[in-house]
Amino acid sequence: MIGSCARRSILEIHDLLILDLDGTVYRGEEPIAGATEVLSSARKNGTTVRFVTNNASRAPDEVRAILREFRIDAADGEIYTSARAGALTTADLVPAGALVLVVGSPALTHEVRCAGLRPVFTADPPPSAVVQGLSPGTTWRELAEATIAVRSGAQWVACNDDITLPSARGLLPGNGSLVGVIRAATDRTPVVAGKPARALFDHAVAGTPARRPLVVGDRLDTDIAGASAAGLDSMLVLSGVSSPGDLLTAAPTSRPRYVSADVSGLFGPSERAEIAPHSDWCVAISGAVVTLSGRPGRAHRDEPLDALRALCAAWWSAGGGKPELVAEDGSARSALRGLGLLNDHAVVS
Numbered sequence: 239m240i241g242s243c244a245r246r247s248i249l250e251i252h253d254l255l256i257l258d259l260d261g262t263v264y265r266g267e268e269p270i271a272g273a274t275e276v277l278s279s280a281r282k283n284g285t286t287v288r289f290v291t292n293n294a295s296r297a298p299d300e301v302r303a304i305l306r307e308f309r310i311d312a313a314d315g316e317i318y319t320s321a322r323a324g325a326l327t328t329a330d331l332v333p334a335g336a337l338v339l340v341v342g343s344p345a346l347t348h349e350v351r352c353a354g355l356r357p358v359f360t361a362d363p364p365p366s367a368v369v370q371g372l373s374p375g376t377t378w379r380e381l382a383e384a385t386i387a388v389r390s391g392a393q394w395v396a397c398n399d400d401i402t403l404p405s406a407r408g409l410l411p412g413n414g415s416l417v418g419v420i421r422a423a424t425d426r427t428p429v430v431a432g433k434p435a436r437a438l439f440d441h442a443v444a445g446t447p448a449r450r451p452l453v454v455g456d457r458l459d460t461d462i463a464g465a466s467a468a469g470l471d472s473m474l475v476l477s478g479v480s481s482p483g484d485l486l487t488a489a490p491t492s493r494p495r496y497v498s499a500d501v502s503g504l505f506g507p508s509e510r511a512e513i514a515p516h517s518d519w520c521v522a523i524s525g526a527v528v529t530l531s532g533r534p535g536r537a538h539r540d541e542p543l544d545a546l547r548a549l550c551a552a553w554w555s556a557g558g559g560k561p562e563l564v565a566e567d568g569s570a571r572s573a574l575r576g577l578g579l580l581n582d583h584a585v586v587s
Contacts, residue, residue, distance in 0.1 A: 248473065248496060248511060249504045254448030255280055256439060256470070258455035259291040259301065261478020262501060266406035269308040270477050272502025277310045279505070287316060288442040290453075292432040292460055294321035294371025294397035294413065297345035318442050320432030324369050324397035325349035327431035331393045332366040339392065341384045341416075342371030346397065361386035370420070370428065371397035372413035381416065385423045394420070398432035400460060404478045433460035439468035454501060458484055458492040471495045473503065473511065482546050482577040486553060487560050497547060514551050516544045519570075521552035528553055528561040532569030542576035 249255075257263055263273045280287055289301065289312060296304075298317040305312045324346065328338055338355045340347045350357045350369060358365055361383045368384045388394045400412035417428060432438060433455075443451055452471050455461020456478025465472035473496035474485060485497060496503070496511040503511050515521075522529045530545060553561055563579055565571035574580035 245507055245509070247505055248452065248508045249276070249279060249283065249285065251508050252285070252450045252452035252471070254286045254288065254443065254446055254451040255504075256288045256290050256442045256451055256453045256465075257501075258453075258457070258461050258478075259289055260293055261404035261456035262454060262461075262475055263289070263310070264304065264308065265404050265478065267304075268406045270475075270500050272500055272505075274309050276501045276504050281311070286446050286448055287312070288318065288446075289316055290318045290433070290438050290442050292320045292398035292400050292413075293403070294319060294324060294346050294432070295343040295373050297321070297348060300345065318438050319345070319349075320397040320438065321346040321349045321371050323431040323435075323438050323441075324371055324395050325353040325355070327429060327437075328367050328369045328393070328395045329353040329355055331395070331429070336366035337363065339365040339368045339384055339387050341368065341373075341376060341380050342397070343373040343375075346371040346373075359383065361390065361392075364390050365392055367393035367395060369395045369397070370413065370417060372403065372416070376416060381419050381423075385420050388420060388424045388426050394426060394428040396428040396430050396432075398460070399428075399430045400457070402479060404456065409479065433457075434463035434467055436464060436468040439464055439470060443468075443470075454504070456480060458488050458494075462488075462494045463492045466491050466493070473498060475500050475503065477501070482579055485546065486550055486579070487558065488550075488554075490554075490558070493550075493554060497543065497550075499543065510544075511547075513547045513554075516548040519545050519548040519573075520566075521548050523552060523556045523561075526559065526561050527564060529564040529566050530570040530574065531566030532573075542573040545570070545573035546577055546579075 298314040302312050334354045337358050340357045347357045368387050396417045399414040401414040402409040403412040453465035454473045458480045462472045472494040474494040477500040520531045
């Protein structure tokens with residue numbers, strides 16, 4: 239699969255970067271280590287860049303302003319939000335000019351209006367649809383109005399179903415948590431417009447000359463699963479939501495080509511970051527028991543991530559699921575502990 243690409247960096251191999259934002263480029267109001275340098279190098283290399291976010295609370299110009307604070311340049315046309323996806327999905331479900339109850343930010347209201355629909359904020363008169371995106375200011379009253387509308391038969395679109403949102407203080411409730419409130423109150427399930435649906439990725443690739451796109455994100459269930467649905471290569475970064483344990487037990491539809499600690503891994507050799515067997519590590523599998531050991535004479539100095547890549551390659555080939563991990567030696571024990579995969583009972587944490 240690598241061929242002549244060996245010893246070339248991931249950034250050199252792929253001609254389009256489709257980057258998630260929260261947990262990938264920044265966390266809350268802080269940039270992720272290496273993000274500014276990666277984006278600068280991508281621009282210098284002539285690599286096309288697109289930003290695709292499930293966060294529906296900000297308009298593209300607001301996202302651009304945040305990126306500018308981190309010395310990252312972006313045009314509005316390079317930024318794709320789930321608010322836009324939510325509005326366009328809603329427009330496909332109801333007639334032009336229909337009343338749509340908006341639960342979310344002013345950015346979502348703007349996108350609904352741009353989609354040729356009439357935003358409202360009450361269930362009286364009955365709207366044709368409800369579209370829901372994340373906003374820190376969402377109140378019980380707004381959720382109650384949406385519940386009334388959905389129970390009365392309105393179409394219901396969620397910009398995304400992310401349960402959590404990464405921040406500098408840790409994981410916070412995401413739009414999916416608030417969607418869950420209405421789901422519980424109505425026994426209905428919304429149409430989800432954002433990742434992992436492929437529409438955002440298709441829009442990001444469309445109109446570019448890219449032949450080798452790469453999706454980079456921190457969530458297996460949205461970024462990586464969405465890339466898989468769109469037929470694109472992907473890289474998981476461990477700077478946000480998904481953990482090494484999540485990766486090891488990932489379903490086939492949520493398995494990336496690469497894994498790295500953060501976006502600075504794009505500078506590294508592609509063969510180093512790929513999920514594949516590794517010369518430093520031996521993985522033996524017997525049923526659900528997966529034993530890791532360091533190969534004799536190897537330094538094992540660098541990377542618990544090398545061990546993770548080797549573990550994933552072997553375990554996925556064996557069918558996957560939830561394994562019981564065993565460290566055969568001190569190097570393996572140190573690597574598993576560094577990955578958060580070893581507790582007192584030597585099983586996936």
